[in-house]
Amino acid sequence: MTRTLNNCPAPAKLNLFLHVTGRRPDGYHLLQTVFQLVDFNDLLHFEMRDDDQIRRHTDIPGVPEESDLIVRAAKLLQSAIRAKGTSAPTALGANIGIEKKLPMGGGLGGGSSDAATTLMALNHLWQGGLSREELMALGLQLGADVPFFLFGRNAFAEGIGESLQKLDTPALWFVIIQPGVTIPTAIIFSSSELTRNTKPVKMTDFSIGTKKLFGKNDLEVVAVSKFPEVAEAINWLGNFGEARMTGSGACVFCAFTEEHEADKVLKLVPTQWKAWKAKAMQEHPLAGLLKN
Numbered sequence: 001m002t003r004t005l006n007n008c009p010a011p012a013k014l015n016l017f018l019h020v021t022g023r024r025p026d027g028y029h030l031l032q033t034v035f036q037l038v039d040f041n042d043l044l045h046f047e048m049r050d051d052d053q054i055r056r057h058t059d060i061p062g063v064p065e066e067s068d069l070i071v072r073a074a075k076l077l078q079s080a081i082r083a084k085g086t087s088a089p090t091a092l093g094a095n096i097g098i099e100k101k102l103p104m105g106g107g108l109g110g111g112s113s114d115a116a117t118t119l120m121a122l123n124h125l126w127q128g129g130l131s132r133e134e135l136m137a138l139g140l141q142l143g144a145d146v147p148f149f150l151f152g153r154n155a156f157a158e159g160i161g162e163s164l165q166k167l168d169t170p171a172l173w174f175v176i177i178q179p180g181v182t183i184p185t186a187i188i189f190s191s192s193e194l195t196r197n198t199k200p201v202k203m204t205d206f207s208i209g210t211k212k213l214f215g216k217n218d219l220e221v222v223a224v225s226k227f228p229e230v231a232e233a234i235n236w237l238g239n240f241g242e243a244r245m246t247g248s249g250a251c252v253f254c255a256f257t258e259e260h261e262a263d264k265v266l267k268l269v270p271t272q273w274k275a276w277k278a279k280a281m282q283e284h285p286l287a288g289l290l291k292n
């Protein structure tokens with residue numbers, strides 16, 4: 001029986017556009033967005049334990065163990081497997097190591113992706129037998145972006161991000177800049193400046209090659225007005241193409257058709273910013289762990 005799963009990627013996402021179309025009675029915002037997976041990722045390592053403990057073996061500065069989405073995902077899965085009563089091993093514990101590369105509060109979905117990778121890897125190791133749909137429902141309890149990473153394909157998303165339709169996107173290269181600020185998602189969504197009534201679009205409006213894939217991000221206006229650093233990075237990157245913010249920020253990105261174009265821009269990025277090159281992926285690297 002496999003007892004370890006090492007080097008499990010938790011990839012970043014980019015929101016190629018993001019429209020806020022309304023608000024639910026509970027205050028959560030209704031969105032329309034295109035989620036793009038890219039090959040820039042955290043790495044997680046899992047080892048089964050002979051008891052029921054979940055142990056995080058790497059510190060994430062500013063994230064105590066009990067609020068870490070990785071630990072919360074593992075505990076949620078443990079309960080779900082017990083409740084389902086599948087023929088899982090008697091001990092459902094794990095040692096978890098993390099190589100954190102994705103900037104936090106960057107709009108790249110790092111915490112959500114870590115949670116999704118944890119659900120996929122431990123469901124496999126613990127032989128939980130939960131389906132993709134069951135894991136997506138668990139994931140939604142942890143964060144609005146988690147179901148997307150479990151869905152495993154680029155997607156047009158609606159609702160708060162849980163209603164997903166597969167979407168083929170172009171094979172592009174991205175330059176991603178972290179402008180040196182961390183933006184908590186809640187600050188952007190609670191702003192009185194936020195436009196909450198963008199007219200809904202239809203998924204059929206999008207296909208590979210349409211410029212519409214790279215539409216506006218309604219959250220960007222708010223982030224730019226509150227954080228001049230974001231405006232500065234967008235202005236700089238905008239010299240090389242259409243630069244946008246991803247999610248609720250703070251990272252900004254620009255797409256290129258050729259890798260050498262991205263390399264050229266990456267070399268020019270001012271040293272005050274961290275920046276990365278990333279390639280569009282069509283599928284989550286762990287998609288094979290889920291059969292259904």
Ligand SMILES: C[C@@](CO)(OP(=O)(O)O)[C@H](O)COP(=O)(O)OP(=O)(O)OC[C@H]1O[C@@H](n2ccc(N)nc2=O)[C@H](O)[C@@H]1O
Pocket residue numbers: 015027028029030031033106107108109110112142143144145146159160161185186189246247248249
């Ligand atoms: C904006 C997006 C776009 O992909 O990504 P990020 O920039 O955070 O990566 C997501 O919708 C973010 O999802 P996620 O980061 O999981 O958000 P959550 O932890 O669920 O929510 C944080 C807080 O933001 C607000 N929130 C979040 C999502 C949403 N659709 N409406 C909201 O009003 C709520 O106040 C919530 O308490």
Ligand SMILES: Nc1ncnc2c1ncn2[C@@H]1O[C@H](COP(=O)(O)OP(=O)(O)O)[C@@H](O)[C@H]1O
Pocket residue numbers: 060062063067068069070102103104105106107108109110111112114115183185247248249250
């Ligand atoms: N494993 C984790 N990795 C990153 N952030 C985490 C994790 N667990 C909890 N968090 C919390 O989630 C917040 C949002 O992180 P992250 O998902 O990386 O950014 P964003 O939602 O902007 O894409 C962090 O500021 C942190 O407090």
